Amino acid sequence: xxxxxxxxxxxxSDLSKEFDITTRSxxxxxxxxxxxxxxxxxxxIYNQRDKVRLKLILRGKRLGFSLAETGRLFELYDVDKTSAxxxxxxxxxxxxxxxxxxxxLDDINAVLIELNDLEDNCQExxxxxxxx
Amino acid sequence: xxxxxxxxxxxxSDLSKEFDITTRSxxxxxxxxxxxxxxxxxxxIYNQRDKVRLKLILRGKRLGFSLAETGRLFELYDVDKTSAxxxxxxxxxxxxxxxxxxxxLDDINAVLIELNDLEDNCQExxxxxxxx
DNA sequence: AGCAACCTTTACGTTAACGTAAACTTCCTA
DNA sequence: TAGGAAGTTTACGTTAACGTAAAGGTTGCT
Numbered sequence: 549x550x551x552x553x554x555x556x557x558x559x560x561s562d563l564s565k566e567f568d569i570t571t572r573s574x575x576x577x578x579x580x581x582x583x584x585x586x587x588x589x590x591x592x593i594y595n596q597r598d599k600v601r602l603k604l605i606l607r608g609k610r611l612g613f614s615l616a617e618t619g620r621l622f623e624l625y626d627v628d629k630t631s632a633x634x635x636x637x638x639x640x641x642x643x644x645x646x647x648x649x650x651x652x653l654d655d656i657n658a659v660l661i662e663l664n665d666l667e668d669n670c671q672e673x674x675x676x677x678x679x680x
Numbered sequence: 681x682x683x684x685x686x687x688x689x690x691x692x693s694d695l696s697k698e699f700d701i702t703t704r705s706x707x708x709x710x711x712x713x714x715x716x717x718x719x720x721x722x723x724x725i726y727n728q729r730d731k732v733r734l735k736l737i738l739r740g741k742r743l744g745f746s747l748a749e750t751g752r753l754f755e756l757y758d759v760d761k762t763s764a765x766x767x768x769x770x771x772x773x774x775x776x777x778x779x780x781x782x783x784x785l786d787d788i789n790a791v792l793i794e795l796n797d798l799e800d801n802c803q804e805x806x807x808x809x810x811x812x
Numbered sequence: 813a814g815c816a817a818c819c820t821t822t823a824c825g826t827t828a829a830c831g832t833a834a835a836c837t838t839c840c841t842a
Numbered sequence: 843t844a845g846g847a848a849g850t851t852t853a854c855g856t857t858a859a860c861g862t863a864a865a866g867g868t869t870g871c872t
Contacts, residue, residue: 559818560818561818572860572862573859575821576860580859589867590819590820590821591818591819607790609859610744610783610784610787611744611784614859616858624798625798635805635806635809638802639802642799642802646792646795649792649795651742652742652788653785655743656781656788659739659743659777660778660781663777666756666774667771667775670771670774677767691849693848705830707850707851712829722849723838746829747828748828
């Protein structure tokens with residue numbers, strides 16, 4: 549199997565260009581504990597895992613997650629290393645997030661409907677203006 | 681027709697209790713031009729329209745809208761009073777919002793799937809822990 | 813050697829959306 | 843009539859998520 553893998557090493561500016569964010573942001577995410585690139589000397593080296601994380605961070609942002617919340621979610625992926633006692637509180641957190649998101653789904657659908665109405669409204673107004 | 685209408689006058693604390701926010705927030709929204717209750721003397725009196733607006737503000741927040749953005753959306757409802765020239769820019773704004781929200785829908789569905797996976801994961805880990 | 817393009821750390825500045833406190837008025841009631 | 847509850851304005855404080863310098867190291871031309 550000759551699996552063509554994408555380059556697994558990125559500089560900070562590689563990522564900043566690819567995701568269209570500043571290097572300042574990327575370093576800040578590291579500062580907040582969401583990324584931990586390796587180093588070559590002083591210089592940060594990002595791998596595929598870092599890149600995926602960055603993508604998840606940005607998606608979280610689009611959903612209104614704070615960086616801290618996204619950090620929590622990252623931790624959840626290490627469930628194996630967690631005690632049974634904590635598992636229940638983790639699942640509670642998951643369920644909270646799920647109901648948040650379900651609420652958001654409803655919200656979005658409602659707003660989309662309204663926006664479509666508004667658009668129709670605009671178009672009709674345009675037509676009546678043109679026919680004068 | 682005896683239409684039973686809900687009381688159409690609210691105090692600031694009525695609304696703060698109903699929506700579980702502080703009066704500070706409500707006054708702040710007014711300060712930002714999103715609400716404009718009438719006054720009896722000094723005291724703010726809110727009507728049904730104000731209440732609806734407040735609900736919309738909070739829904740906007742859940743969707744990650746800034747107060748300014750929500751304000752823009754409020755203005756959109758006065759389309760009638762707008763010139764044909766502005767209508768196109770309004771529709772552009774609407775379409776931007778629509779694509780934002782569509783993106784969010786995708787994001788949410790993705791995260792919901794992941795959260796469900798995580799939950800399964802947790803439950804399985806719990807089971808294996810219990811069977812030891 | 814020089815300098816341009818990167819990278820780094822450190823640190824102060826900025827914006828949105830309130831929190832919090834002070835000082836005051838108005839109304840109700842024990 | 844004294845107090846308490848709810849309202850008001852004014853204004854400074856706070857947090858998250860960066861922006862924006864400043865000052866300096868490292869690499870690679872030319």
